[in-house]
Amino acid sequence: TEFADDEIRTNYLQLAVPEATLSYYTQHRGVEAGERLLVEYLRSNGDWVAIGIHESDGVDQTVFDFHQFELPAAARFDGGRIRIRADVNESNDDWYVDDFRICDEPVSTVPNDECVDRTPVFGGDNAFTTIGATDSGIDDALGCSTSSGPTVTNDVWFEFTAFCTGPLTMNTCAGTDFNTRISLYDASGGCPTSGTPAFACNDDGCGTGSSISTFALAGQTFIVRVGSPDGSFGDGILRIECNGQGGPPNDECVDAESVSDGITQVSTAGATSSGIDDVLGCSTSSGPTVGADLWYLYQTSCTGLLTIATCGSDFDTRISVYDASAGCPSSGSANYACNDDACGTGSQITVPVLEGQLLLIRLGSSDGATGDAQIVIDCEPFDSPCPEDVDGSGTIDGADLGLLLGAWGTPDADADINGDGTVNGADLGLLLGAWGESC
Template structure:
C-alpha cells in the first residue's frame, strides 16, 4: 500500500503525480517528462550499445539546428550541444534526421539529414571528436544532396537497416497532390521514395541487390509511391520496416515492409491515398501496389491531420508490450499502438492517449518518437518536451541525505536516491517508517482480551473497502466456534474499523465495517482480521478487545454467557455513556437504545 505525498524536490529526480490507467495487456503505463525547454525537438535516438545517453535533435533555433545529449544516468541535459550547424528556416525544413553507423563504437561515424540554407536536402557524415559528448564539426562529408522544389514534404528520416545499409525517406517534394508526379516516377527522380545506399565508402555505393539495379529505374531506389515518410523505423527483433506516410487531405497510413522483402514496392501515392483512389490518371493497376496495413481518416474530433510514426516496442521493462507498434497524431495529440498480423492487417489497436498522460507538461504537437539502446520508447513534441514511456510503479519514499520525496523506485534510483519503499511516508522532509502492521499480510497477531494499536504514520491499504485510510491490522484466530465480540476504542482520533475473514482482495470483502463494536459468528481456527484506521486521515492509538464465546450470543448479552439477564443489565449500566462491549447498535456509545435492545432480548439467546 502506498500514499503519494511529495513534499520536496531533489535535483535530477522527476516527481510523479499523474494517475495512470491499466492497459488491456495488464501492465499500467505512464509517461514521464524527462526534459523541457528544447527548441523544436524532432527526434530521439541512441548510439548502438550506449545505454547511458540519448541524442535529441532540435530542428532549428533561428537558423541553427542542434543535437543535444541527455544523460540517462543523471537525468541531465548537457549544456553544450553535440553538434550545431546552419539550416533552412522554411516551413518543414531544418535538422530532421540522425543515424549512427552500426560500428559507431569503433569508427565514431554518424549521419544527419538536414536542409541547408538554400533549401536543399543534405545527407552528411560526421565523426565524434576525442570528447564523446562533442562531435567534430569539421569532419562533415557530404553523402547525398537532393534539390527540393518546395519547403514541405522533405522527408527527413534516415536509419540503418538490419542489413547495414542506410535507408533514406524522401517526400514527394511538396506543394499538394504531388503536382510533378514525382512519387511514381522512378527514373531520374529520388523524391517520394525510400532510398537504400551503402555508406561504408563515400560518397556512397549501390547495394547490388537493390531492385532497379540493371533495369529501368534509379539504382538508389528501394521502394516508391510515398508521399512524406516523415518517420519510419525497423523492428529491431524482426527487421520489418514500418513506414508512417503522411496523407493529403483525407487519410493517414502505416505501411509495413517485411524483412524478407526484395524491395521495389509501390506504395501507391499519388494514385492512392491510403486505400482510396486519389489521382489514378496514368497509374498502373492497383494489383501492382502495396496498400497500408492501417489507415485512419483526417478531421473529426479531436481534429486529426498528420501521422507521426514510431517504433515497435522491444524493451525488456514491459513484457506485455513486446511487438506493439506505437505511433501518434500531430494535430490531435493522440497515441495508439497495434500489432501487425504478418499480412495485410493489424490486431490489438489501442488508444493510449489517456493512459500516457504525463506527470508534468502535456504531450502536444507530437513531432516524433524515439528509441534508446535498451529499446525504451520516447515521445517528443514541438513545444520543447521529451517524454519517456514507462511502466508505472508504486511510489515510495526516496531519500538523499535528510531530504525526502515520494517517487517511483526507478526514478529514485536513476537519480541517485535511496528508495525506502511504500511502507515509508515522507512527512516534513523526513522519512518515518510505517507501523509493522501497516498491511494485512503483516497484521499483529493478538489473542483473546485487550490489545493495543497505534496507527501513527500508517498508510492506506490497497484493495480493501469501507473507506478506511491510515490503517493498521490485527489478526485473531478464533478459539471457539460461536460468536466473537469485538470492541474498538480510539484515543483522541476518529477511528473507523472493519472485520474480515482473511485478508481482503477487493471491495465487498468485509464481514462488517463502520462500527466500534461487532458481534460476529465465528468458526474455531479461522483467522479474523480487524482493520483500524480513520475516514479523515487522523491517526492515533487505542485498544481492541476481542473475545470468543461458544454458541450464539445476542444483543445485550454483555458477558457472553448466552443469556440476557440482570448481570448484563448491571454491566451495561456500568458502561453507560461511554464505549463498551454492550454497544448493541455499534454507534460507539452505550445509551438508551442499547438498554431497550437488551430488554427486548431478555432471556436465553
C-alpha cells in the first residue's frame, strides 16, 4: 500500500524469530482529546493490525509514557514491518515517539526488575511502578493462588528489614491501579527460584489487590516481590505495617522516646530520614545529611558533664543533640552538640549541662545504614556541689560574675566551672543559668 502523509514505517525486518518484544515511548502536545496515535504491524497477507492505540486526553504531556508489547506470531516473519500513524483532525497536532525498539527479550526500564537489584522499602506507604518491568521467570509455589496458577509477570523486587517483633502485614489494597500479586521470602536464603517456598504470598486478598500477614522478628530481612498474575502492570502503593505501625514509633522528632542514664539497646531498622540536615560542622567527611534517624528525649540528671556515646554499634552512627525547649529542629538548626566518628564509626559527645535540662537526641547515619546500637548516657557531676559560686559566698551573684570575667581566657581553676581548662563562654553560661541560687 502507498504511504500516507500521517504515517512512518520501518524498513522490512527479519522477524522470523521465536519471540520478539516491541517497546517505545510516546508523548503528545497540542493534541485534542480523543485523537489517537496507532502503532501497527504488517501481516503476511498485507493487512495492518493495531498493537498499540494511544488516545489523547487533550492535556499536554510533560513526560514520556513507556509502552511494551510482545509481537504476536502473525507479526514475526521475514519481511514484516511496523508503522506509526496519527488519527487526528489537525495537521499541527504533535505526537512524539522515542527509543523505538524490537528485541528478542523484553526491555526493562525499572531499576529493581530483578531480585539481585532489589531496592529497600520501609514501614508505611511505598510508591512503586511495574511499568517497564519484565518477567523474572520465577514461578510462585502452587499454593499462592487458587485461581491464577503459579506464574508471576511484570514483577519488581524489594528488601525490607523488620523494625519490630510482632505481626507484619503488607498489602497493595489502596492506590494501586492493576491486578497485583505479592510474594514474601526470607532474605537469608538468597534470591528464590521457581517453586521456592514463600514466607507468605497472596493474589487477591482485597479485590484485585494483594494482602499478606506473617510474624517478624526485629532485624529480620525479607525479599518482597510484587507482580501480576495476568500480565497487567501499573503504579501502586505497597503498605507495610509491623505491630500495627508504619515505622518505629520514634521515627520522627515529635514522637521522641524517653531515655535515661545508662545503656539503652536500640535498633534503627525501618527508620526513615527526617529530612533535617545537621549544621555543616558536625562532620568533616560526610556532609550535613543524616539518614535513617530515630529520636529520643532525655532529662539531665546532674549539673556536670554529660556524655552520650554509641561506640560499639554495628553500623556507622551519627549523633545530634538539641535543646528540647526550642522544639523540634529544622535543617541547619543550631544544636547543643553533634558528632560523626569519634570512636571509629561510632559517635560520642561530651557537654556541660544543668540538672533538669530537656534534650532531644537524634541517632542516625551518614550513609543511610541501619542496625543495632547502644546509646550510653552518663552525667558526671562537677566536683564542687556549687562550682558557679566562684567566691564561695554561698550565693551566685555579681561578685562571682566579676571574678569569672576577670579570669576570662585563663585556666583559672576557680572560675573554670566546667573544668575544661579554659574560662570561657561555657563557664559563663553555667554561671548565668544558676544566677541567684544559694549553695
